Amino acid sequence: KKVAMTLAEKYARPRPLGNLHSHLYAVEAMNRSKREIWEMQNSIRRKDRWIVKIADAEIAERYERELKEQAAVHPLTATLAVQGMKLAAETFASLKRENVELKDCVMPSQVPGVWLADGLILAGLTELLSTELHKLADVPDEQKDWHPGSNGQVLDLIHPSLYCYVAGVTRFNV
Structure with a gap:
């Protein structure tokens, strides 16, 4: 005997936690x-x-x-x-x-x-990161991307929302 599909079975329902981000942590509104x-x-x-x-x-x-x-x-x-x-x-x-x-x-x-x-990263690695970041900052003044509202004090080298790292998803070459 065949049973007709109910509307609930036929149409996709929202997930129990419909506000999950790709990193699987639920975002909840704050009162x-x-x-x-x-x-x-x-x-x-x-x-x-x-x-x-x-x-x-x-x-x-x-x-x-x-x-x-x-x-x-x-x-x-x-x-x-x-x-x-x-x-x-x-x-x-x-x-x-x-x-x-x-x-x-x-x-x-x-x-x-x-x-x-704090203090988890070795000093040598911190120095290497600083050296590499200085290379990114070493561009002509007209090409520098200053963070809005920082009065020229915060230079955006890599915009995190454009190039964010997601463990297990982001591909990179070493």
């Missing part, structure tokens, strides 16, 4: 509360050694108290911001236990799937 939490968490991330400090209950309580005093937000928003940072620090500590090759300088950023690292 005011989420934006406030994100901004508070960024203020904590800017502190030196925030991952170690947020694990200390006394320091975490002080951060929460300061956020409640300084930010014109609902007190629960500050609590959620600090709890989120504690969870991020615990997750990172767990990752470090499982992956001993992670250096102490590597830490999660506020962008999903993006990690920060």
Whole structure:
């Protein structure tokens, strides 16, 4: 016995997460509360050694108290911001236990799937990159592409939106 296809089967439906980018991280809209939490968490991330400090209950309580005093937000928003940072620090500590090759300088950023690292790249490689970038910058003044609004202080050498790197997708020659 044949069963007729329903409209839902016949026509493509949107994916459950229809707002996925090619790098497979869902982009979600931020309401005011989420934006406030994100901004508070960024203020904590800017502190030196925030991952170690947020694990200390006394320091975490002080951060929460300061956020409640300084930010014109609902007190629960500050609590959620600090709890989120504690969870991020615990997750990172767990990752470090499982992956001993992670250096102490590597830490999660506020962008999903993006990690920060200071001092991870060897000095020789940094010097080589600097030498090669100077070659790109060494063009006549009329050919230089200054970043808009930078008053001639930021020279766009390679525009990231035109030449972005995507792991496993971007082809390159070494």
